[in-house]
Amino acid sequence: MKDELEKLVVDLTAALSSVHDTAALEVVRVEYVGRKGRLAELMKGLAALSVDEKKVIGQIANSVKARVEAEFARVEKMIADADVKARMTREWLDVTLPGAAPSVGHLHLVSQAIEDITDIFRRLGFVRARHPEIDGDYYAFEALNMPKDHPARDEWETFFIRDSHSAEVMQGQKGKMVLTPHTSNGQVREMEKGVLPIRMISIGKCYRRQSTARHSPMFHQFEGLVIDKKSSVTELKGVCEYFAKSYFGADRTTRLRPYHFRFTEPSFELDISCGICKGVGSVGGVKCKLCKEGWLELGGAGMVHPNVIKAGGLDPDVYAGFAFGWGVERTMMMRAGVNIDDIRILYRNDLRFIRQF
Ligand code: FA5
Numbered sequence: 001m002k003d004e005l006e007k008l009v010v011d012l013t014a015a016l017s018s019v020h021d022t023a024a025l026e027v028v029r030v031e032y033v034g035r036k037g038r039l040a041e042l043m044k045g046l047a048a049l050s051v052d053e054k055k056v057i058g059q060i061a062n063s064v065k066a067r068v069e070a071e072f073a074r075v076e077k078m079i080a081d082a083d084v085k086a087r088m089t090r091e092w093l094d095v096t097l098p099g100a101a102p103s104v105g106h107l108h109l110v111s112q113a114i115e116d117i118t119d120i121f122r123r124l125g126f127v128r129a130r131h132p133e134i135d136g137d138y139y140a141f142e143a144l145n146m147p148k149d150h151p152a153r154d155e156w157e158t159f160f161i162r163d164s165h166s167a168e169v170m171q172g173q174k175g176k177m178v179l180t181p182h183t184s185n186g187q188v189r190e191m192e193k194g195v196l197p198i199r200m201i202s203i204g205k206c207y208r209r210q211s212t213a214r215h216s217p218m219f220h221q222f223e224g225l226v227i228d229k230k231s232s233v234t235e236l237k238g239v240c241e242y243f244a245k246s247y248f249g250a251d252r253t254t255r256l257r258p259y260h261f262r263f264t265e266p267s268f269e270l271d272i273s274c275g276i277c278k279g280v281g282s283v284g285g286v287k288c289k290l291c292k293e294g295w296l297e298l299g300g301a302g303m304v305h306p307n308v309i310k311a312g313g314l315d316p317d318v319y320a321g322f323a324f325g326w327g328v329e330r331t332m333m334m335r336a337g338v339n340i341d342d343i344r345i346l347y348r349n350d351l352r353f354i355r356q357f
Contacts, residue, residue, distance in 0.1 A: 001045055001057055005064045008038055012068060016075045020082070025075060033068060109357045110220060110346055113332035114203050117222050120246045124239060126201040126224060131186035133205050134161065136174025139185040143311040144263035152262045156181035157209040179207035183223035184263060184325055187304070190225055191312025197228035198321070203328065213342040220328035227304065227314070227321035236301060236322040244272045248335060253279065255295065264302025264323060271295035275336050296334055299326030
């Protein structure tokens, strides 16, 4: 029995020499020291021995058990050490390498323009206001001196909202519901608030049934409205000039060109001098490719029509004012350094384009 115990240790050491992971170690453990393993089987033979033999063999068996445990402990440690080493190789990190900065986004080109525009008008005392982008026909047209069926409405190529149940145009409290074709719907809404004087800048989305290199079906306008007891075209001209110089550069100038809008009288189109030919219309004797005549159109403006002031609940004999409405995208596209030849690219969500600004 003594020899068999010694042989068990020799066999165990040999078996453990080819063990490299915990699964294999468990197999050997079951075979040698499991409940029905080789050691347990040998120990059963102890019962048949005499008392003296039991003493001797018992001592040897204890020493064998201690050696077996030591062997298992040695191999367990070896496997654990190898695991740690493998993990360190796998997860090795060079803390001296430069860090990878997370990619930080930025405001869309149009949002940047909206912030710049708001900032310029804020310096003149204009307060940012917001008005519905889906509104009743009354605010978009009727209150702006464009009665039902007036042909001037055609210019706005309006989207009306259909009722999903009846397929009829949806009726709101203030007439048919429209996707606002301009921000001028905010004029009467602002006057109705009854807080005077008014110096508002309202920037919002507009929608028209148009899609060309210069027209987007969805675009933004910024609407200025001043209503006070005294107001003049000179003041309007001063505001336009201040905006043009602040946004485009000190060398740019503006002109008001007579025009016609139903909601302003007199009405104008505001032009700014071209940044390429500096308002001359030609460069080195050749017609300017950008403007052809020295000026670029920015948008509409004028003195608020008395009927609109009345619609706002105010007395046109007491109050007067001016208004203007310009396209954010077109204004931004006229700025030096923004070389965009199709307005619609702004809304294609192509990151290769957006990341350039
Ligand atoms: C108007 O919308 C008037 N409400 C402006 C106004 C306000 C006049 C207050 C007087 C007083 P108009 O239709 O011209 O005017 O549009 C004004 C500007 O909006 C245009 O000059 C252009 O810059 C921009 N715009 C118009 N339609 C589009 C479009 N489809 N895509 C991009 N910009 C557009």
